[in-house]
Amino acid sequence: MHFYQPERIQIVDSHTGGEPTRVVLDGGPDLGGGTVAERQYLLQQQFDFFRTAVIHEPRGSAVLVGALLIPASVPDCVTGVIFFNNVGYLGMCGHGTIGVVSTLHHLGRIHSGSIRIETSVGVVAAHLGEDGSVSIANVPSYRKVKDLEVDVPGIGNVIGDVAWGGNWFYLVRPSEQSISQDQIETLTNRAWSIRQAVNNQGYPEVDHIEIFGPAAASENDSRNFVLCPGKEYDRSPCGTGTSAKLACLAQDGKLAEGAEWLQESIVGSVFRGTYTWLDREAGVIAPLITGKAYVTGETLLLFDPNDPYRWGIK
Ligand code: PYC
Numbered sequence: 001m002h003f004y005q006p007e008r009i010q011i012v013d014s015h016t017g018g019e020p021t022r023v024v025l026d027g028g029p030d031l032g033g034g035t036v037a038e039r040q041y042l043l044q045q046q047f048d049f050f051r052t053a054v055i056h057e058p059r060g061s062a063v064l065v066g067a068l069l070i071p072a073s074v075p076d077c078v079t080g081v082i083f084f085n086n087v088g089y090l091g092m093c094g095h096g097t098i099g100v101v102s103t104l105h106h107l108g109r110i111h112s113g114s115i116r117i118e119t120s121v122g123v124v125a126a127h128l129g130e131d132g133s134v135s136i137a138n139v140p141s142y143r144k145v146k147d148l149e150v151d152v153p154g155i156g157n158v159i160g161d162v163a164w165g166g167n168w169f170y171l172v173r174p175s176e177q178s179i180s181q182d183q184i185e186t187l188t189n190r191a192w193s194i195r196q197a198v199n200n201q202g203y204p205e206v207d208h209i210e211i212f213g214p215a216a217a218s219e220n221d222s223r224n225f226v227l228c229p230g231k232e233y234d235r236s237p238c239g240t241g242t243s244a245k246l247a248c249l250a251q252d253g254k255l256a257e258g259a260e261w262l263q264e265s266i267v268g269s270v271f272r273g274t275y276t277w278l279d280r281e282a283g284v285i286a287p288l289i290t291g292k293a294y295v296t297g298e299t300l301l302l303f304d305p306n307d308p309y310r311w312g313i314k
Pocket of ligand 1: 019
């Protein structure tokens with residue numbers, strides 16, 4: 001039984017390369033002390049209706065990523081953040097962190113320069129540039145498995161890498177396949193089948209699938225389609241997915257330390273990525289992802305006790 005009954009929750013909406021972030025400023029449940037990871041677990045176990053109220057229809061939509069701001073447990077962090085989506089909770093979220101930084105700037109809580117933010121999978125550093133661009137020094141990223149072959153019903157054999165970039169990804173080997181908006185339904189179904197095959201083959205942790213094709217703009221290196229855990233596709237190039245990609249490129253010797261990778265999303269937005277080695281032998285990198293977010297709204301969510309759908313349509 002929970003006694004937390006929100007009446008008002010203050011939010012700021014933004015998008016990063018087309019992918020929305022809904023930052024919750026206050027009105028969340030009391031999660032006590034502890035690390036962000038511990039409080040994320042508590043939110044999930046005891047207050048999941050908070051997530052569904054913020055993200056699900058009729059207030060939200062399946063594509064939203066929520067970012068609940070909470071006090072950090074790490075002394076030099078300006079905030080802690082819990083990321084969540086239409087089906088559960090995320091580790092890190094690259095586009096979401098860029099959204100959080102731009103939101104804090106919009107509110108006058110930070111100025112250009114560097115800050116640190118505690119997430120459930122570690123502390124990330126963020127730099128807000130004078131031009132509004134945000135660079136995220138993401139959590140250490142690495143490839144776990146190279147060339148994992150999976151037999152996907154209705155598709156056949158697919159080869160890809162399993163890698164960590166703050167979330168777990170299966171990165172399908174790049175092909176000449178066109179990644180275009182008129183293919184979204186096909187790509188979604190394809191990625192969903194691939195995810196099930198990868199999970200069944202002993203990688204249940206993989207909940208993001210990344211498919212690569214040629215970039216549309218000649219200055220970019222690649223275009224991706226990223227399917228998120230709740231079967232929604234990422235409108236941005238995906239910060240954690242780009243980090244996982246950088247880890248694979250680094251280990252394959254295809255991108256030098258410090259060189260730039262321009263990752264284009266299916267809607268054409270771009271993240272710039274670079275990396276430095278943390279442990280070359282173990283294949284662990286420190287990715288740096290740069291993008292831009294735009295604030296789209298400031299809202300007070302209201303919870304009428306008589307509203308049968310106040311916790312969202314399940
Ligand atoms: O940018 O890391 C990201 C992300 C994860 C899920 C949606 N976006």
